[in-house]
Every structure is written in structure tokens, then in C-alpha cells.
Amino acid sequence: MPSQTAIRQTEDATPADFAHVRDWVFDLDNTLYPRRSNLFSQIDERMTAFVADLLSLPRDEARAKQKDFYRRYGTTLRGLMQEHRVDPDAFLQFVHDIDYSWIEPDPALGAEIEALPGRKFIFTNGDRRHAERAARQLGVLDHFEDIFDLVAADLVPKPAAETYDKFMGLHRIDAAHAAMFEDLARNLEVPKRLGMRTVLIVPENFEDTFGDVWEHEGRDGDHVDYVTGDLAGFLRKIR
Known part of the structure; x- marks a missing residue:
């Protein structure tokens, strides 16, 4: 089992910590597009x-x-x-019959994702149509190799271990050379156990956008390597 590390904040991340990563895996809702978009x-x-x-x-x-x-x-x-x-x-x-204009395009985030070495994936508990529309509005869709959605997971959502196995098997991902970005700490437990680098996305105004308390249980756990409220800034720093 991979060794566990304590949480380190954005300022502690270095390019060396992610130099081994070849596959970059991003959740969609409240991760790629920010929670503040509502x-x-x-x-x-x-x-x-x-x-x-x-x-x-x-x-x-x-x-x-x-x-x-x-x-x-x-x-x-x-x-x-x-x-x-x-x-x-x-x-x-x-x-998913909603107004996607609530998401503000983020060219800076798009540039940082595009600059990452290796493949990039969206791994979401939503469906592909929702992911495509949200990522397109955000301005990042074209930077991703593929979208692994709830349908591809046979409708078994994260954090089920079998769903991660299916995703990784489909794309031949080596967990030891992968990183995962999520807004729910519980969805990082399996990736960390498999050997991925894990990053938790927490809103900068966390208390104002907290949502259901139980959703964020475990954010101080050893399965979270890094915590950031600025995804684009974090990606810029580790490059």
C-alpha cells in the first residue's frame, strides 16, 4: 500500500511532487468549474x-x-x-436541463490544463452531455482526452472502488503516475489507496459555500495530499 502523507497546502506543492504524473484526472462539478458559479x-x-x-x-x-x-x-x-x-x-x-451560462469562461485555467504534460480526463458522477456542456462553457473541453461519466461507470458512482477500476482499466492508467482532483474528500480515498497523488478543491470562502457538512467529512484525512481553493494557480505552481 502506498505511503500516506499529511495534507499540504498549495504553497507547499512543487513541480518535483508532480514530475512523475502522466495522467491528470479531474472531477467536474465544483472542481473544474468553481462552486461559486452556483x-x-x-x-x-x-x-x-x-x-x-x-x-x-x-x-x-x-x-x-x-x-x-x-x-x-x-x-x-x-x-x-x-x-x-x-x-x-x-x-x-x-x-441537467439547466442554464450553463452561469459558468464564467476561464481562459487561465484552460491554458494551465493544456500545458500539463500527458493525458487529461474528466471523471464525473454526472453524464457526458452535462460534462461536455459545462466544460465547453468553461472553455476547457478541447484539452481533455476523454470523459468518463456515470453511464460509462454502469451507473455506479464514485466513491465505489469498482468504478475507479473500470475507469483506470479502460484508459490503461497507472495509478503511480496519476493525479486526481476532487471537491469531495471521500472520493479521494480510493485513488490515494491505489497510489495516486490527490488534490482536494476547497472554496476560498469555504464557510459561505459549505453545503451539507457531511459532504466534506474527511478533508483532513491522510488520503488528501494537497488542498487548494485556486485550481489554476495550483496547476501553475506545480508546473
Whole structure:
């Protein structure tokens, strides 16, 4: 098992720490595009509406049920499929019918991703159409080798170990030469165990954008190598 290291902040990262990396793996929501864009709030509201309509619940009860599914199954969709046999295509199409103009293009981030040596991937619990639209609006889509989405994962979301295995097997990724960037600490546990360099994306105004507390449990764990609130700045520093 790879050795574990304590969290180091952005200023402690050096090019030498990432010189071995050939494959760069990025989560999408609240990682590539920042949490401050608030794009995911649109998806969140539409998931609540879907649950409310499906189960004939008032909004507050539907939201509580949605969050319960998310916590227990990794995604709301997984919970709906397991307990209510929901059609995943219908769900994904409904919840991603949103306004992507909320994401501000980030040319600086695009330039840093393009300059990274090796291959770059988006690895998301959303679907490909959502990832393509978000990454295109952000201005980074053309810099990625491929998108590994929830459909490619046979609808089994991160942090399931089998999903990481499927992603890495498909693209022949050697974990010892890979790095993963995520906004949820729990989604970095398996990559760290496999030998990846791990980076947690935490908003600079963390308390103001915290969301559900349990989502961020484990951010101080040994499976997180680095923490940053500035992805473009971090990539610039390690180059």
C-alpha cells in the first residue's frame, strides 16, 4: 500500500511532487468549474423536483429524501434506481436541463490544463452531455482526452472502488503516475489507496459555500495530499 502523507497546502506543492504524473484526472462539478458559479444549485433543485413529483411529496420532504439517497448511495439517481426503479436516462435529462451560462469562461485555467504534460480526463458522477456542456462553457473541453461519466461507470458512482477500476482499466492508467482532483474528500480515498497523488478543491470562502457538512467529512484525512481553493494557480505552481 502506498505511503500516506499529511495534507499540504498549495504553497507547499512543487513541480518535483508532480514530475512523475502522466495522467491528470479531474472531477467536474465544483472542481473544474468553481462552486461559486452556483451551477449545481440548479441541478440540486431539479433533483428535488423530480423526487417530489415521483413520490408525490411536498418539497421539504422530497429534499430530505433526495439528500438521504445521496448520502447512502453516492448519488440521488443511484438511490432512486435501487429503491424505485427509476429510468436513469429520464432522470439525467431532467436534472441537467439547466442554464450553463452561469459558468464564467476561464481562459487561465484552460491554458494551465493544456500545458500539463500527458493525458487529461474528466471523471464525473454526472453524464457526458452535462460534462461536455459545462466544460465547453468553461472553455476547457478541447484539452481533455476523454470523459468518463456515470453511464460509462454502469451507473455506479464514485466513491465505489469498482468504478475507479473500470475507469483506470479502460484508459490503461497507472495509478503511480496519476493525479486526481476532487471537491469531495471521500472520493479521494480510493485513488490515494491505489497510489495516486490527490488534490482536494476547497472554496476560498469555504464557510459561505459549505453545503451539507457531511459532504466534506474527511478533508483532513491522510488520503488528501494537497488542498487548494485556486485550481489554476495550483496547476501553475506545480508546473
